[in-house]
Amino acid sequence: MRMIVCSCNIISKQEIEEVIIELLQDDPWRLIVPGVVYHAMNARGKCCGCFPGVVDIIVATTQKFHEEQQTPSAEIICFMDKLKKHHDACETARMIARHRQLKTRKQA
Structure with a gap:
């Protein structure tokens, strides 16, 4: 069964x-974000x-890729920590933007 992740573009988890x-085969240490995936x-x-959800797929797929490549665990953990920090920063920015948008609507 094909699990659709993005209903706007009809993109599956497998895709x-x-x-x-x-992307990881081209550069195993590239920081991959949803915009990069969609652009590709x-x-x-x-x-x-x-x-x-795409970020979760990126994290899981990146981790699995490095495990299959037998990348040393310390390198994977360091990279995954950087990826998580980036994700957290994006989520914080998104929440702030949403809060500002709601505040603007209430003032209008």
């Missing part, structure tokens, strides 16, 4: 995983509601 693996698929985020 996202395949793109991530291709000639798509763009529309509502961006799927981005948190």
Whole structure:
């Protein structure tokens, strides 16, 4: 069964995983974010509601990729920590933007 992650672009989890693996094969330490994945698929985020799920897929796929490549655990942990910090910063920025948007609507 094909699990659709992005309903705006009709993109499946498997398609996202395949793109991530291709990107990692080109550069195993590249920081991959949803925009990079979508660009590689000639798509763009529309509502961006799927981005948190795409980040989860990126994290899991990246970790699995490095485990299969037998990358030393210390290197994987360091990289995953950097990825998590980036994700957390994006989530914080998104929450702040959402709060400002709601505040603006209430004032209007």
